[in-house]
Amino acid sequence: MNFLQLNFTHAVTLQLAVVSVSSLWLMTPFPKAPVMESVKILKNSKQHKLQAAQEQVCPSDDLIPKRTFHTAKDYIYICRGERLNSLGYYIRISKNGSNKITVPISSKNGETYTAIQGEITYMVTPYELIITKLSKGGSVNFREKVNSAIAADGKPLARGCPDGNNTFVEAKTKNFIVYICGKELPSSYVAVARQGNDKITIPLQSYKFRVGIEDSQFVAVNGDIRYLLTRSTLKVSRDSKTIIKEKVLYWN
Template structure:
């Protein structure tokens, strides 16, 4: 699967439709290679990596960019996203799992994607944790939820849950429309929710 003979992948990823690998580099491309295999027909592409930021790997082939992290795989053509899939598992070369989004024992109840972040609301019977992961670099914030409110202006409108997490003087607000991070009285981040799953 890796282009260099006898080379094992240093990272293995699995999404619903694909298996992907980050392979070691060689003299031609020291950063390494991105290899994607389609599960149904085993068709394979190999593309050289052009950048690495934390656990985010970016490979480029002409006008197509392949971006994979511990949490998502994106394919962009001329800057437009043409495919996005959640990474269900990410495994290091030694076999250890790399991508548990939720705290141990909790499941993903809600997923939101903004331009810069993937946010998970985790819990079991009810929401308990707020987890935000930067889409590039994978920096992660995990906090207990302070509360979750449901609001609706009329009985016919669908209810809009708002999740709130607090760390010191920083408050994180998430609903189906927007992510807001407020520090003191200043809005530090305000991003539209692109996907709400």
């Protein structure tokens, strides 16, 4: 009986000793240098992976973005082309990271880039992103304003109103985007073609404008051509004859 008790006491003492040594080992601080070095390596590794993911937007490492467009919801990149697709690639990445598409560019007109994937057409300009989906009943358009457009050298692409000007009105018709610009008061009429982005800037001859008033009216004259913009209509005439008349689809 004493023999069994002795063995039991010995076992308990040995177990307590092991626990004490383990506890002492756990409480002993690690050298700071190796720990900090490990954290640094892990952090750098994560940053490298994140940077690589951000940079690798084009189909291959040999291709780089030559245009970058930002909208409220998306990043759109125009990547350089190669032998297979000489016009390049249209890349659209949602800002929440949930979606990315890559489509070869089918046509380019100035700074207008168009890519077609099945029944869906993607068109981006420095001013807007337009997605058109064909359906049996016709077509459905999704439009989103481009907040910034940047070239490969980091310089911004052409915008509506000049730097230092306020935008009093932004109006869109089927074929044009029109800006009424100025500093303290409206002073210029800027029109951009939605295809090709040809742009004209003309001083205003006269205007009637109050924020929130539906009967706003702006008149600009360039030689024998007269431009009239109202809340409802864009009208261009030459020698009193109307050559363009389009409904205003968007007014802000």
